[in-house]
Amino acid sequence: MTERTLILVKPDGYRRKKMGEILKRVEEKGYDIVAADLRTVSKELLDQHYNELVDKPFYPGLVEYMTSGPILAIVAQGDSVVQGWRTLLGNTQPSKAAPGTIRGDLARDWPGDEVRNIAHGSDSVESAEREIALWFPNLSNN
Numbered sequence: 001m002t003e004r005t006l007i008l009v010k011p012d013g014y015r016r017k018k019m020g021e022i023l024k025r026v027e028e029k030g031y032d033i034v035a036a037d038l039r040t041v042s043k044e045l046l047d048q049h050y051n052e053l054v055d056k057p058f059y060p061g062l063v064e065y066m067t068s069g070p071i072l073a074i075v076a077q078g079d080s081v082v083q084g085w086r087t088l089l090g091n092t093q094p095s096k097a098a099p100g101t102i103r104g105d106l107a108r109d110w111p112g113d114e115v116r117n118i119a120h121g122s123d124s125v126e127s128a129e130r131e132i133a134l135w136f137p138n139l140s141n142n
C-alpha cells in the first residue's frame, strides 16, 4: 500500500556530509521524495515530535543533539515505505544496527555520548501522518 513517512537527516548527518548518501538510499529503494527542506528546529517542535519521550532521562541530551545543527526533513512516499524505511535505518543504537543498514554503516556509538543515529523514520502510518502534519503543515494530504 502506498504510504508516506517522515525522514530526518539529523545534525550529525549534515555535519558529516551524509545527506547525499542517505538521499541515495531513499531513491535506490524506489521511494518518491514529496518534500524536502533543510532547517534548524526549536525545542518546541521537538517536544511535539518526541511527545512520548519528553519525560525520559535522555531527553535533554536528545534536544541538545537535535538542535546542534541543520536537519534535512523529507517526506517520502512508496509501497510500505514506513516499515521499509525503518528496515533500511536499522536498530536505534548504531552498535546494534546490522551492516548494510544506514545506522549500521554510517553511524557510530561514541563513548559518553547520547545516541547519535544520523537519521529518523516514523514508526507507524499513524505516527507518520502526525509527524508530517507537524513538520510540513502546508503539505496537502493528496
Ligand code: DAT
Pocket: 053, 058, 062, 091, 092, 114, 115, 116, 117, 120, 121, 123
Ligand atoms: P528510533 O529513532 O529508532 O525510532 P526512538 O523513537 O525510541 O528510536 O527514540 C528516538 C530517539 O531518541 C532515538 O533516535 C535516539 C534517542 N534515544 C532513544 N533511546 C535512547 C536511549 N536509551 N538513550 C539515549 N538516547 C536515546
Ligand code: MG
Pocket: 121, 122, 123
Ligand atoms: Mg521513533
